[in-house]
Amino acid sequence: MSEPTRPSSHSPEEFNAMYAGTPPWDIGRPQPPLLALADAGELRGRVLDIGCGTGEHALMAAQHGLDATGIDSAPAAIESARRKAAERGLNVRFLVHNALDLESLGEQFDTVLDSGLFHVFDDRDRAAYVESLKTVTAPGARYFVLCFSDRQPGDRGPRRVTQAEIRQSFSQGWRVDAIEMVKIETTMGPEGIVAWLARVARIDG
Secondary structure: OOOOOOOOOOOHHHHHHHOOOOOOOOOOOOOHHHHHHHHOOOOOOEEEEEOOOOOHHHHHHHHOOOEEEEEEOOHHHHHHHHHHHHHHOOOOEEEEOOHHHHHHHOOOOOEEEEEOOHHHOOHHHHHHHHHHHHOOOOOOOEEEEEEEEOOOOOOOOOOOEOHHHHHHHOOOOEEEEEEEEEEEEEOOEEEEEEEEEEEEEEOOO
């Protein structure tokens, strides 16, 4: 299977252009591993969906009665997300915003969701992203990330991520509670993509 799913080499402008159609990662519903977390009551408080795309996970949080905000660098994705919220009668705030500059939001969140963003960053931006996350979370906040696994065959799509890379990225000021192997669904076929679902807690500054 070829998986042209959100390659890290794409610029924000290229990502935005992809939303003129339907990107492979935009399946029109929440990813099952994140939906299972929501159904189990794992999401709480104010929820931030980073790299929200067309908004399915922020909308999912709102459907579970939570205060939800979604951000993405692609204006076309945010426009679609806002349209979905209006059509479904859900009160969700969607903003065009840079994930590497979360501090400028000037807000704190209890739960952060990341479906397919972490794995697009190179090493430098990955470190900057983790520091950015710290600015919108306090001790006790939780971060759930769904990302490409190094166990996915082939080399198309985003860079693969190892469990060790996840643990290293969140070794300062965070606690990695669990990493499990799951699947990311795409529009490319029923087999999906091998992924990691990591549960990470903010513990200090």
